Amino acid sequence: MAYTLVSFHAHPDDEALLMGGTLARAAAEGHRVVLAVATDGEAGAASSEYRADLAAHRRDELDRSAEALGCARVVRFGFRDSGWSRTASPAPGTFSALSSAEAAAPLAELLIEEQADALTIYDPAGGYGHPDHKQVHTAGLYAARAAATPLVLEATIDRTLIRRLIRLVEAVPGVLPDVRAADFATAYTAREHLTHRIDVRAYADAKRRSFEAHASQATSDDDARTLALLLKLPPWLFRLALGHEWFVDHSRSPGRLADDLFASLRRR
Template sequence: MTETAAHRLLLVHAHPDDESIGQGATMAKYVAEGRGVTLVTCTAGEMGEILVPELENLAADKEDRLGEHRKGELADAMAALGVTDHRFLGGFGTYRDSGMKWHENGHAVAADDIHENAFWHADLTEAATHLVAVIREVRPQVLVTYDEFGGYGHPDHIQAHRVAMYAAQLAAAPSYRRDLGEAWDIAKIYWGAISESRIREGLRAMRAAGDTTTFEGMDPDGELPPMFRRDEDITAEVDAGAYVERKLDALRAHATQITTDGPFFALSNNVGAQAFGLEQYVLVKGTAGPTDAANGWETDLFAGIAG
């Protein structure tokens, strides 16, 4: 159980499928090792595109039932990863997917029309307080969320970052909302990342295999989007290659959003399962633990934490 495991990890994500894409293999590995894994998802992804033609009626501009469907997809994905503790921030339906559009510079920005209870419009203290309650209940030593740009600029990713970082501060303050439980200071906070060297290796392998359309426009030797981090920024890499099939099963569960012939599966097919199970992180709070890795990266997010 999460509350009794010696090591406890909390992940904060914006929409169903973000967790499987970013840290699915790490989550499966830690569950298998008996570590506690708790996922908090901030919205149900109501504004997502629908890749399954027969489900297009669920779209926001039609029946507006995609969120409920994606709730089921998330449950299936968590079953694939073995995660039993997954929650929606403030309860299901509290915050709605804000949607997005693409900026001319190639990153996401807020959509022109945003629903009244969109997560992007959430009161920061209110949303963070919902998460404080979870932090004080679960008492995780490690928190994982997005960087300040949300990876590629999605407003909900940026808001999830803000909420997670603020909640971590509030949860550690004994004077804040004593009714939510005893204060808890999270020892280590990481932002999920993809190292430049790893994506360049993947792109080279795909191009060598004749795949010129996946991640079209990205040059293995050229400038990369800001979602990919310089190797000197990376501080940890979890090798969860043994759990890649569970990660892929979780991705398949998010069928309205991810197709088996999409970029993630193309990357896996061309680079190989082992590489697809290497997930990188940037430590932004706490002290890096010991590592045997030649590149100086931690190999365990709980490195240096007694358990």
């Protein structure tokens, strides 16, 4: 049976990094994949060549990424990007500063319009803590309740695995100097709470093309970027390192990890 999946994200490139392989696999298996993005990512980092009109660049990049992944539709909600700071609070009127009801309203309309069977959001921590990512979780739950969407899945990463990888990065001076394993003690999701581990190795080429589409996010005038580092991996290592993606479905009990994103719908 084919399902309609709405995948909700905060910024262009989030879909590629967190679950590009899963989206490509779902589309290849005949499901309708709708990509919904809250902001245009205008407050994101990029080199000076992109800064003058970063939002326009990222809108184009999102379209190319969606094409690489096989998405049937891209919807932009046009909320203001909150930016990312460990100390400053988001400005009034930005996506993360909105009420849950306001942030969720266009997503709820989309879920009803698409008669969506499933929605992906982020974990409660917003992954690494970005305020827009936290809002995706909160607003996504609100919208799913309003639209009576049957299945909600939290896209996340195995915390044990990512902390191990970051320790390796920390051991090489200058690779990603602002990334520290200590900052990820409560990020993403503990391994014992995961319910899905999706094998996307067969879709690594599509996932890499999605990464490549987000060219601005591999640039910087001074610091190294995670996307640029990942794109330097040879294809075999890219497939090995990024060949699985993780989710939490609170209607399932953690333990044996499902390799079928829609397992709960099929069980019902």
